Amino acid sequence: MHLIVGLGNIGEQYQLTRHNVGFLVIDEITKSLQSSNINKSNFKADVLKAGYNLYVKPTTYMNNSGQAVVAIKDYYKIDMEDIIVIHDDLDLPFGTVKFKVGGGHGGHNGLRSLDSHIGKDYIRVRIGIGKPEDKSQVANYVLSNFSKEELNKLEGIITHTIKAIEALKSEEIDEVKSKFTLK
Template identity: 40%
Template sequence: MLMNIKLIVGLGNPGSEYRDTRHNAGFWLIDRLAAQWHAPLRDEKKFCGDCARVRAHGRDIWLLKPQTFMNLSGKAVAALAQFYKIAPAEILVVHDELDLPCGRIRFKLGGGNGGHNGLKDIQAKLASPDFYRLRLGIGHPGDKNLVSAHVLNKPSPDERNLLEHAIDKSLQHLPLLLDGDKDAAVRALHSA
């Protein structure tokens, strides 16, 4: 299937108290991409999020940071996708990933949600799991009872550096994804 990404969503929680938490890694990437593309994000009430439209790689691409809180991310994604007739397979969701070591990156199409409430809600609202995911590893605390505190707290300075490096690498290789060269992107993103 030929990739044709029209919407890039970064997951996180709104509010200053969450700004620097691990759960907001998707927001961090969107903020960096918006700055790189000179595309200021604006609050769009009808899409329940901060978004921008950019002309890049021969098409319009939307950037979206849902402002609904993580558990309701699908509300914003579905609102924008339905309005602009963007199919699930034209969406790339960037999110924090517990099941990857901090700083690792993985890219895939579809699959489960791994207990990630943002992904779970997007799957429900789109009635499909078949969207692309860019997974930014934040590491697992080792005990499922510590997961909530882990994702809602700030990473250590070393972990933040690893995450920033992962975002740098993701942005460097994003053009491969947007140009449809999935295999080259996967090789580049998945290399240590």
């Protein structure tokens, strides 16, 4: 079983923000799946089950995402190598898609929460959102909406990311990196 987690914040005001790119990918994946909702209050997440996959959007807000993921991971006894986390990455230019296992959180509070609850050895799908010129504006930047130009490009980026996630379910990460890294 794979646990595919999109990081983001709940609430309509955050729907199209840069920080919610993980949620946007999960929303697009699950649109066309035959799935069922799993309602367990201790999960603190929206969870859809489709085949042997769980698609998760934590409802804890970004900074506490680890609480939701650890509850689901432990309940279903999911191995670390079967956890795929999709998140925004300030250190990558907009539109870049990269993959890795482990590593630091790079100041990303959602990853910091995951690392403290489940460890670091999960698969990361990093989607570049760029960064503001003024580093003091990072919080405002990640919580701002994508520009119209970015939104036009985002559909293709999400489609590409979904293909990569499908490949990650059955292929080694190095193979996926060589096929699906977008720069």
